[in-house]
């Protein structure tokens with residue numbers, strides 16, 4: 001099994017064009033920990049993740065992987081330890097699925113660029129695990145959003161990372177695949193940092209939750225304690241009710257507007273039809 005990585009983010013600032021996006025964020029993630037990164041749109045989650053996987057160099061502060069500054073570590077060495085699944089994952093759309101998954105081996109390839117038998121079986125196993133083996137010969141361009149997401153996850157697994165970075169990994173996934181993905185990341189035994197929007201899923205799947213707001217880290221801790229009515233009001237501007245299940249995990253009741261008319265949506269349809 002791959003050795004889980006230790007991640008330490010120290011006082012990271014990033015202000016593209018002078019606009020502060022990350023304002024002194026510090027976060028330590030222990031080897032094997034699964035951390036959920038929460039926060040409203042534009043709070044800085046993707047930016048922080050880009051700093052963590054060496055895509056974006058912070059203006060100030062540092063990111064340490066296994067104790068070494070990632071900007072003083074050769075990119076190829078970082079690529080062997082960190083894999084990222086993001087919304088804008090680079091992919092040649094004409095490549096077929098197996099080729100995309102095989103790209104995960106790029107940091108390990110020798111001068112000839114040939115895959116070993118062991119690597120081929122790793123690729124097969126990752127495709128099976130992410131339920132994309134049946135798509136192996138399909139062009140990436142022809143896949144649905146959820147299928148692409150699972151292919152990108154298989155590519156990341158093939159990389160055998162010690163740190164797996166996931167930016168909204170459940171986006172596009174149906175309910176079963178969301179549950180399976182979050183179950184899978186807990187089983188991998190590697191360090192995971194995942195930006196998530198579904199607070200209930202995040203609380204159920206993560207060891208710890210971290211909340212960003214306007215570029216600041218405003219809360220972190222046990223998922224049973226982090227998601228509160230006060231946090232939802234202050235950070236998300238939503239007056240939701242939070243109850244606790246028997247497992248102590250949060251259950252959200254959202255303040256949706258009442259449906260129009262006594263018959264609800266059916267009445268709306270009737271009104272529209274008679275208009």
Ligand SMILES: Nc1ncnc2c1ncn2[C@@H]1O[C@H](COP(=O)(O)OP(=O)(O)OP(=O)(O)O)[C@@H](O)[C@H]1O
Nearest residue numbers: 016017019021039040041042043044045046047048
């Ligand atoms: N390269 C860039 N140049 C200028 N501004 C940027 C750049 N990248 C991100 N931003 C801005 O930084 C802010 C944070 O963006 P980021 O994508 O990190 O947020 P997020 O929390 O991931 O949001 P979402 O939940 O919508 O994905 C946004 O206002 C965004 O417009």
